[in-house]
Amino acid sequence: MTDASQASQDSPKQTEELERAIGGPLLFFYVLGDVLGSGIYALIGVMAFTVGGAFWLSFVIGVSVALLTGFAYAELITKYPQAAGAALYTHKAFKSPPVTFLVTFCLLAATIAAAGTLARVFGGTYFESITEGTILEGMSTTAVAIIFIVTLSLLNFRGISESVWANAIMTAVETIGLAIVLLVGVLVVVNGDANFSQPFDLNDGNPAVVVLSGVALAFFAMTGFENAANIAEEVREPSKVFPKALLGGMATAGVLYMVIAFIASMVAPIEDLSKDGGEGGSLLTVVQAGPLAIPDEIFAVIALIAVTNTALVSLVAQSRIMYGMAKQGIVPRIFARTHATRRTPWVAIIFTASLVCLLLATADVDRLATVTVLFLIVVYGVVCLAALVLRRGSGVDHEHYKAPTFLLYLGVAANAAILVYTAIDDPGSLVWCGGILAIGVVMYFINRIVMKGDPQSIDPAELTG
Amino acid sequence: MHVLVATDGSRQSHDAAKFLRKTVDPKSVTKISVVAVVSPLAAVPFATDDDSSIDEMSFRASAEKAVLGVAADFADWGPPVSTHVYGGSPAGEILKAATRFGSGLIVLASSSTRTQAVLMGSVANKVLNQASAPVLVHRPAARKKAAKKK
Numbered sequence: 001m002t003d004a005s006q007a008s009q010d011s012p013k014q015t016e017e018l019e020r021a022i023g024g025p026l027l028f029f030y031v032l033g034d035v036l037g038s039g040i041y042a043l044i045g046v047m048a049f050t051v052g053g054a055f056w057l058s059f060v061i062g063v064s065v066a067l068l069t070g071f072a073y074a075e076l077i078t079k080y081p082q083a084a085g086a087a088l089y090t091h092k093a094f095k096s097p098p099v100t101f102l103v104t105f106c107l108l109a110a111t112i113a114a115a116g117t118l119a120r121v122f123g124g125t126y127f128e129s130i131t132e133g134t135i136l137e138g139m140s141t142t143a144v145a146i147i148f149i150v151t152l153s154l155l156n157f158r159g160i161s162e163s164v165w166a167n168a169i170m171t172a173v174e175t176i177g178l179a180i181v182l183l184v185g186v187l188v189v190v191n192g193d194a195n196f197s198q199p200f201d202l203n204d205g206n207p208a209v210v211v212l213s214g215v216a217l218a219f220f221a222m223t224g225f226e227n228a229a230n231i232a233e234e235v236r237e238p239s240k241v242f243p244k245a246l247l248g249g250m251a252t253a254g255v256l257y258m259v260i261a262f263i264a265s266m267v268a269p270i271e272d273l274s275k276d277g278g279e280g281g282s283l284l285t286v287v288q289a290g291p292l293a294i295p296d297e298i299f300a301v302i303a304l305i306a307v308t309n310t311a312l313v314s315l316v317a318q319s320r321i322m323y324g325m326a327k328q329g330i331v332p333r334i335f336a337r338t339h340a341t342r343r344t345p346w347v348a349i350i351f352t353a354s355l356v357c358l359l360l361a362t363a364d365v366d367r368l369a370t371v372t373v374l375f376l377i378v379v380y381g382v383v384c385l386a387a388l389v390l391r392r393g394s395g396v397d398h399e400h401y402k403a404p405t406f407l408l409y410l411g412v413a414a415n416a417a418i419l420v421y422t423a424i425d426d427p428g429s430l431v432w433c434g435g436i437l438a439i440g441v442v443m444y445f446i447n448r449i450v451m452k453g454d455p456q457s458i459d460p461a462e463l464t465g
Numbered sequence: 466m467h468v469l470v471a472t473d474g475s476r477q478s479h480d481a482a483k484f485l486r487k488t489v490d491p492k493s494v495t496k497i498s499v500v501a502v503v504s505p506l507a508a509v510p511f512a513t514d515d516d517s518s519i520d521e522m523s524f525r526a527s528a529e530k531a532v533l534g535v536a537a538d539f540a541d542w543g544p545p546v547s548t549h550v551y552g553g554s555p556a557g558e559i560l561k562a563a564t565r566f567g568s569g570l571i572v573l574a575s576s577s578t579r580t581q582a583v584l585m586g587s588v589a590n591k592v593l594n595q596a597s598a599p600v601l602v603h604r605p606a607a608r609k610k611a612a613k614k615k
Contacts, residue, residue: 159508233503233505234503320508323509338512341577343512344507344509349508
């Protein structure tokens with residue numbers, strides 16, 4: 001870190017050099033950690049169930065669409081390096097408080113549904129395999145998931161202030177887990193035990209439609225990268241560092257996903273992977289089917305750490321978005337209340353955690369993941385559009401990354417296509433989305449009545465998310 | 466002696482600064498560094514009591530405003546004042562900065578109760594236990610309520 005106190009004088013002086021904590025490699029690990037935990041550990045069974053052995057193909061499409069959005073984020077984060085993310089870009093591009101509110105609320109809803117998904121995954125097969133034979137055996141997934149959310153929320157209330165190094169260590173653990181699966185893959189191929197036909201099998205139906213039906217889930221696996229905007233203010237030389245670290249992190253995660261998905265399909269029988277509608281299959285199934293004698297418990301603990309890491313980031317992100325919205329007066333002010341000594345937004349934490357618990361108690365992993373994706377796709381599409389709209393303005397007075405224009409157009413189109421397809425494929429999810437959105441709209445109008453009219457001006461820098 | 470004054474933007478940290486000014490001889494202070502720490506991963510990276518400037522606020526901007534506010538408490542006192550904003554874990558960054566500056570005194574405020582400090586940890590507690598320099602922890606004055614009871 002640099003020292004800003006070289007010059008001294010008799011009166012207080014302006015802070016001349018802000019010491020920033022995060023450089024390129026740390027940012028890369030932050031993105032990688034956020035993206036990795038949410039996906040492959042969580043959803044591999046459900047994807048195998050939905051698509052069949054060739055579910056890695058869904059990853060190819062999901063990862064590509066997410067990368068397109070990544071380009072838009074890279075441009076916008078370097079253009080406006082503030083911790084507000086999507087809310088800031090929407091506000092700058094469309095200058096309409098209701099639109100900004102809607103996008104911010106979609107992001108909030110997505111992180112709430114994502115936390116619910118991850119909590120259910122936590123309480124699923126991984127948890128069962130470490131509690132076998134203990135008094136915790138047989139606990140219902142929902143109960144474990146709720147305890148998980150309450151515990152993480154208490155941690156969030158206590159305050160998460162560790163440096164991003166803690167995140168880097170968690171990421172290392174997640175990567176070790178994936179390295180084990182890679183090793184299993186290599187050994188299976190070397191031993192000649194690999195099933196090379198299963199990775200090319202699809203469930204019955206039109207092949208294109210079957211592959212597409214897994215895209216929403218694959219897309220869920222890529223989410224999390226947008227959290228990088230939260231730490232934009234803390235990154236050194238963001239214009240230089242962000243595009244490489246963000247896109248590099250996403251691409252690395254994406255390639256890893258495809259390879260791991262292929263290996264899973266090559267190693268484990270599809271019946272095991274897609275057991276219980278997919279909730280019974282996981283990467284643990286793959287490790288068990290492989291030749292390595294790794295105790296189930298060890299791999300399960302690695303997976304639980306991966307899921308916990310991402311769930312915690314989601315919980316922190318949602319209380320942060322809520323706090324930002326309340327500070328701006330677009331949801332009731334009570335949500336901005338911080339605890340006197342902990343300085344954490346306890347009202348926002350209780351409210352969002354309750355919503356997560358309500359969701360996870362009423363829906364399964366597949367449904368929750370789809371709801372997450374539907375909300376996120378709206379946000380991602382708008383962000384791609386905002387990047388294009390903001391090209392027309394006067395620009396900013398510093399150098400920033402500029403994404404290839406056609407990729408941004410492609411991003412808008414691809415996000416819109418997945419949104420439409422997912423809504424048609426799983427119309428039931430729209431009920432959940434509508435319900436969550438209704439809560440937001442009610443809050444918006446109650447607040448308007450209380451505040452007597454539109455908030456005067458939204459400062460999106462406060463709408464972190 | 467170099468003095469490090471930490472602030473989280475709260476009124477209490479102003480009280481701590483004023484207490485320092487009242488009790489310490491300015492001639493014994495060679496320099497004051499006012500430090501605030503932004504925690505990028507926290508739910509609220511920098512909470513401040515100041516609500517007036519929502520329109521132009523970012524967490525870094527709040528932290529800058531907080532250090533400049535406390536620095537202003539030392540205006541015309543004598544010793545030169547510098548301000549610093551760091552990113553990371555508050556206690557850790559305060560301790561690192563104190564070592565780097567060679568501080569002879571660390572000043573900060575705390576309003577945690579003992580139970581809170583034991584159960585959940587507090588920045589002041591951590592700094593107090595790990596600092597290699599003397600630490601001045603300013604506690605808020607007893608509540609008026611208690612006085613009213615009689």
